[in-house]
Amino acid sequence: MTLANRPTILTGDRTTGPLHLGHYIGSLRTRVQMQHEATQFLLLADTQALTDNVGRHQKVTENVLEVALDYLAVGIDPALTTILIQSQVPELAELSQYLLNLVTVARLERNPTIKEEIRLRGFERDIPAGFLTYPVSQAADITAFKATHVPVGDDQLPMIEQTNELVRKFNNTVEREVLVECEAVLSSVTRLPGIDGKAKMSKSLGNAITLGATPDEITRAVNNMYTDPQHLRVSDPGRVEGNVVFAFLDAFEPDVAKVDELKAHYRRGGLGDSVVKRVLNERLQTLIEPIRARRSEYEADRAEVLAILKRGTEHAREVAAATLADVKGALGLSYFAQ
Template sequence: MTYANRPTILTGDRTTGPLHLGHYVGSLRARVQLQHEAQQFLLLADTQALTDNVGRHRKVTENVIEVALDYLAVGIDPEKSTILIQSQVPELAELSQYLLNLVTVARLERNPTIKEEIRLRGFERDIPAGFLTYPVSQAADITAFRATHVPVGDDQLPMIEQTNELVRRFNHTVEQPVLVECQAVLSNVTRLPGIDGKAKMSKSLGNAITLSASPDEITKAVNDMYTDPCHLRVSDPGQVEGNVVFAFLDAFEPDVDKVSELKSHYRRGGLGDSVVKRMLDERLQSLIEPIRARRRELADDRGEVVSILRRGTMRAREAAALTLSQVKGALGLSYF
């Protein structure tokens, strides 16, 4: 693979469960396109997933293959994108160790993304050290592959900011431009709400639609979607803001004028929730059906999926080892 004068992309997902539509609009769609334009590394973040899944490690490791199947099913080409398993690239852990010396506990605790994740998990002060420091691990992932662009949701912007802080701090410390700063790549839909409308879509919160969802599961999820509680009769004017069905139509219906017309009709009254939900159900069914079929086909040959991961991980180790060698040299740790 040759990528002269092309940007380098690093992105990934924690292996705590199959991917869902939030992942799809958040960055998966972009990744499929970016693989034709850039050198792309897709990281299966099993090590990071272990930071808040003590005692549930089997779930984490089993989902490595599940997430890989999702990547391949949506159109990721392993000949154009490098898919790797985080735990199998020890250079990432070593780089994390060096970067940890450049950040304080107080700075990590101020990270808005970490603060929100701590609140959601109810950790309070019982925060696993690995979880608190996972922004540093993420920075190591990004810098090890010299990523210039990172597709993320808007909730991950503080992580990119912290990565660049560490890059500047390291380069200043060693007085050499060893590590590379990156920039976030936001999709048009930076965050998809859960079907309950109360939080971002998450499998652990039970408010997600997975990419392998059956037709019945999709229909049930759409029918359960939060709309406007004050829209009691078809004739009542309805509110579009905060209405999950319209949030999904914005994300998945390519006919923008059609969605705009639906919103106007809903606001003035005369358009029932059931009609809008039926339209959304049809759109999601047509989107997920080919992904589900491709995923089922790939799952029949898991040995090939493992081979893809092995090849990608070995390519990734070569790239990470080169960066690590430069880091150690700059720190004076190249003794032999």
């Protein structure tokens, strides 16, 4: 594949806390793989994180470096992936302003992802304007780098749909092809449940296993995982569906035959939860140990991590500025262009 026809990927996460296994299975593995096959931009979305963290801005800014450490620890290579800080690329905010003119408040309120996030946060009608326009900000992030592919969970598909709506609306308005539509890249496991089984994994809900978790933290989390409440005795047949331990085994155990055998044994009875949890615990310990070790190495030289972010952000600004120049030119706003 030549550089000319390589896909361009835009991906990232809100910097509200450390990354966890839900991120890893949802898109981190895809990002590590795709950096060898595509031109990849990885965005630390601190500006978007501020939309619902008023008064908690210090937590957001502190987590920029923490999330960067997580990315580097799982194998993101700054020589292959451009890692940037959203707030330090002002071109993204300016592009958002132009795109906002192409969407109505009613359309933003109909976005299923935003509706669900509003419900979870209890905003009702008291919605911060920045949060409501989150889809437009995300569209600016994607289109600024002319991304053709965006790794997301299935809950983010409405955001990709809205991005492409805005691209088509802008191109139709200026009567030329300036911005590029994108495709969602879904992992084989689009969403990982929390250890409580009640919601998707989230650090804020206290049901996540972070990528930097200690061995003891991993063991405690696995032991606390929701299984089958009707599986009271080892001899009882158990349900695999809705059982968080088996959901994690499906996601992280590469030996599919081994998992299938455990499921069959559990369903017919004679297999205790403690045995299945022990299998999962061993798998997660093996997975996280090298990630935790690499994170410690990077953490010992935070100045170099900041330098990586600075270099990536500077490169990202150059790319975003070129797109913004095209947008302003199409809108007739390049008054002083030579």
